[in-house]
Amino acid sequence: MPxxxxxxxxxxxxxxxxxxxxxxxxxxxKQIQPRNKSQKPPMRIRTLLNQCHYLKSFVxxxxxxxxxxxxxxxxxDIRPRKNSQPVCSGCHQRGGVYDxxxxxxxxxxxxxxxxxxxxxxxxxxNCQACGVKVEAVPWCDGKNQLTKAxxxxxxxxxxxxxxxxxxxxxxxxxxKVYRSVQYVVEFGxxxxxxxxxNAIGVDEIQYAKGHQYLTVVYQLDQGRKRLLxxxxxxxVKTFLGFFHQLxxxxxxxxQYVCSDMWKPYLKVIKKKLPHALHILDRFxxxxxxxxxxxxxxxxxxxxxxxxxxxxxxxxxxxxxxKNEANLTVHQEERLSELLKxxxxxxxxxxxxxxxxxxxxxxxPYWAERYLKLWCNRAMRSRLEPMKKFxxxxxxxxxxxxxxxxxxxxxxxxTVEGLNRKINLVTRKAYGYRSYDVLKIAxxxxxxxxxxxxxxxxxx
Ligand SMILES: [Zn+2]
Numbered sequence: 396m397p398x399x400x401x402x403x404x405x406x407x408x409x410x411x412x413x414x415x416x417x418x419x420x421x422x423x424x425k426q427i428q429p430r431n432k433s434q435k436p437p438m439r440i441r442t443l444l445n446q447c448h449y450l451k452s453f454v455x456x457x458x459x460x461x462x463x464x465x466x467x468x469x470x471x472d473i474r475p476r477k478n479s480q481p482v483c484s485g486c487h488q489r490g491g492v493y494d495x496x497x498x499x500x501x502x503x504x505x506x507x508x509x510x511x512x513x514x515x516x517x518x519x520x521n522c523q524a525c526g527v528k529v530e531a532v533p534w535c536d537g538k539n540q541l542t543k544a545x546x547x548x549x550x551x552x553x554x555x556x557x558x559x560x561x562x563x564x565x566x567x568x569x570x571k572v573y574r575s576v577q578y579v580v581e582f583g584x585x586x587x588x589x590x591x592x593n594a595i596g597v598d599e600i601q602y603a604k605g606h607q608y609l610t611v612v613y614q615l616d617q618g619r620k621r622l623l624x625x626x627x628x629x630x631v632k633t634f635l636g637f638f639h640q641l642x643x644x645x646x647x648x649x650q651y652v653c654s655d656m657w658k659p660y661l662k663v664i665k666k667k668l669p670h671a672l673h674i675l676d677r678f679x680x681x682x683x684x685x686x687x688x689x690x691x692x693x694x695x696x697x698x699x700x701x702x703x704x705x706x707x708x709x710x711x712x713x714x715x716x717k718n719e720a721n722l723t724v725h726q727e728e729r730l731s732e733l734l735k736x737x738x739x740x741x742x743x744x745x746x747x748x749x750x751x752x753x754x755x756x757x758x759p760y761w762a763e764r765y766l767k768l769w770c771n772r773a774m775r776s777r778l779e780p781m782k783k784f785x786x787x788x789x790x791x792x793x794x795x796x797x798x799x800x801x802x803x804x805x806x807x808x809t810v811e812g813l814n815r816k817i818n819l820v821t822r823k824a825y826g827y828r829s830y831d832v833l834k835i836a837x838x839x840x841x842x843x844x845x846x847x848x849x850x851x852x853x854x
Contacts, residue, residue: 440471447851448503448544450533452479453515463500466510466566470500473515481530483522484537493521501535503542504853505565513542536578546575547846548853554840573832580835583844589623589641592616594651596676596810597637597660599629602821602833609830610660611837612637613813615653615805620813622841625834634663653805655679656791674801675794677754678811683784684747685716690780691743707733708740715744743781746773759799766792816841 441455450473457472475481480489496517503511518530534542541549549572552561558572594615599608610633612624624640626633638646652668653676654660664673692715696708714722714730722730734741750769756762770785788795798805820840821833838844 440469444471447853448534449850452476453532460509463510463512468510468512469506470512470514471503473513475518481518481520483520483525483528484531485522485525485528487531488522488524490520490522493519493527495519496529500540501542502540502545503534504545504548508566510566539574539578541571541575543578543847544849544853546578547849549575550579550839550846551854558836573835576839577835579846580838580842580844582847583842584838586845587842589645590648592623592645592649594653594805595623595649596653596805596813597634597664598655598810598814598817599657599660600814600817600821607830609833610634610637611817613810615651615809619843620809621843622813622817622837625837627830629657629659631659631663634660635667638663638667651801651805653810656683656787661794672797672801673794674797674805675791676805676810677798678814680788680795683787684750687778687780687784688715688740688743688747691778692740694780695739707736708738711740715740715747719748739778742776743778746776746778746781756799759796762799763792763796766795813841 440458444455453473453475455471455473459470461468461470463470481492482488483490496519498514498516501513501515503513505511513534515532517532520528520530522528534544536543539546549561549565549567552564553572553576556564558569558576561567561572562569592614596613596615598611598613600611601607602609607627608629610624610626610629611622612634614621614623624637626636646667647670649668649671651674652664652671653674654664655676656679661673664671689712692708692712696706699708700706711729711733714726714733717726734744746769749772753762753765753769756765766788770788773781773785776782817837820837
């Protein structure tokens with residue numbers, strides 16, 4: 396073997412030797428240590444709570460299982476951190492401890508079908524500004540027994556289910572669900588912004604089996620449609636209530652207002668929004684026309700009956716009222732049969748159909764001309780309800796024309812959709828006992844209100 400090769404082999408052996416020693420040393424040092432149990436705390440309820448509902452100046456401890464009100468409950472004690480001073484509920488400044496009150500339970504979000512309570516002994520603060528006051532705690536407001544997190548949890552579910560269903564799902568009462576929704580809505584109303592509203596709509600809603608009215612105001616802006624106001628009855632005073640909560644600048648920013656033909660509303664709009672373009676809403680005009688057509692039909696049914704004719708008009712209401720596109724096959728056949736007769740109802744129906752052309756115009760001028768022609772024709776129809784409708788139209792003609800001036804921007808679909816949604820809420824079996832409850836429910840579903848902030852999303 397050549398000498399240079401023998402030298403290289405020697406070097407190679409030395410290198411391998413060195414590596415081997417290094418490998419042995421390393422593994423000897425890195426032997427796996429036996430697990431020290433005291434290093435990692437076991438998973439406890441408080442570990443979970445600190446993850447999802449951390450309290451800055453308080454500590455969770457001592458979780459226990461206990462019977463409470465006939466069901467198994469998890470009770471978690473809370474105590475203040477060492478040397479932390481209580482916060483005054485009056486001025487939110489810290490102060491010295493005056494004394495301790497009795498232990499109280501606060502209901503938190505249930506887990507695995509068990510109720511959860513925080514148990515805490517409230518302190519009283521010796522506040523320099525307010526005197527002796529109960530402390531404020533971050534998980535709860537005032538005298539409430541439900542924690543904020545639980546209230547927000549229930550209120551969020553109350554958007555998806557009826558209040559009764561929420562109460563049943565989480566083994567709580569209807570009343571607690573209601574109070575939770577109320578808390579969230581009140582927070583939202585206090586913290587919402589009312590700047591930059593460009594278009595509003597005002598509407599009247601029947602409730603309580605149609606005996607009473609509500610006044611509602613919506614924001615109708617593109618991309619921002621929400622309920623702004625709910626007031627009892629439909630008087631001038633009610634609607635003025637909406638303007639009382641706005642600043643003069645906020646009122647000035649309103650450029651468009653949609654309404655129906657209810658006089659008190661027209662009066663308030665004239666007074667409060669003289670600068671805005673007032674549009675009579677198409678949805679309400681169509682509804683009035685439909686009502687007139689139906690009146691003609693009902694009178695004719697009675698008349699035919701008393702004169703002893705066949706009841707050809709029976710069950711024909713929706714053949715005349717529905718849009719042609721929405722008729723069922725049966726209704727369509729029925730309608731084409733009815734149109735062969737010389738009936739008042741048919742004349743009213745044809746007038747209603749020809750009124751639709753009015754909405755197709757682009758120019759306010761031509762729309763107005765068409766409306767005048769249509770009104771003359773309707774007046775010659777000798778149908779009293781239709782003549783009454785014409786009188787209404789003539790009275791409000793300039794406002795109707797504003798719809799074209801606004802370039803049809805606030806279509807009937809928007810107002811109709813909101814109107815339908817409101818009716819759905821009012822009719823839904825939430826078990827509303829009063830106007831106040833209904834108002835809370837309406838704002839909760841349609842107010843787009845801001846919610847109290849939580850670091851963790853519980854649902
Ligand atoms: Zn104070």
